Amino acid sequence: MEASRIYRDLTRAAGEMTTALTLLRTSVEGLRDQDRLMTDYRGEPLGEVLQRYTDSSLAAEQLADVLGKGRPVTELPAYEEVPGGEQRPAAAARFLAELVTGLKYRGIEYPLEAYRIYSFLTRVAGEMRTALTLLRTSVDGLRDRELLRDETLGEAIQRYTGASVTAEQLAGVLGRAYSAVGHLAYKEAPSGQEPVVSG
Numbered sequence: 001m002e003a004s005r006i007y008r009d010l011t012r013a014a015g016e017m018t019t020a021l022t023l024l025r026t027s028v029e030g031l032r033d034q035d036r037l038m039t040d041y042r043g044e045p046l047g048e049v050l051q052r053y054t055d056s057s058l059a060a061e062q063l064a065d066v067l068g069k070g071r072p073v074t075e076l077p078a079y080e081e082v083p084g085g086e087q088r089p090a091a092a093a094r095f096l097a098e099l100v101t102g103l104k105y106r107g108i109e110y111p112l113e114a115y116r117i118y119s120f121l122t123r124v125a126g127e128m129r130t131a132l133t134l135l136r137t138s139v140d141g142l143r144d145r146e147l148l149r150d151e152t153l154g155e156a157i158q159r160y161t162g163a164s165v166t167a168e169q170l171a172g173v174l175g176r177a178y179s180a181v182g183h184l185a186y187k188e189a190p191s192g193q194e195p196v197v198s199g
Contacts, residue, residue, distance in 0.1 A: 009090035015068030016096035
């Protein structure tokens, strides 16, 4: 049950990450459509950077969606109990939900903001991969010691293993999106004209 609860928290976080990635991509595309983007001092063509970013961002959205749709073998309530009868989502999912809310209402104004957010999301995906690998190892160890004898145990281990691989792939494509956004710079509006911001 403990492993199942952790797995559910991770899938909720992945679901929030999916939404955040979509909103980030939309914001970057909005800056592009407003002609507010250029490449940085390294001089790579803007079209190539944006294509690399879009490809990796879409791949990350798909992988996060797969991870977010995972379901633990043992069903548990969607929220964990805390003292006083209050219910709250796990910390990681809650933090990502707050990030999503900010992106919905404000968007991003500069590529540097997206760069920082992608840095964070890449680290989150890496921690997810590690947590899922540890879950599989722990449950596998309990089975080997014959402390668990459930017919769904093999399915659970397989699910944790598959989710760990998906999280590893997610971290990889997020890293590519993070790198691509790092090549973008904000194009200042002509003198006397107010810049247009997204959101």
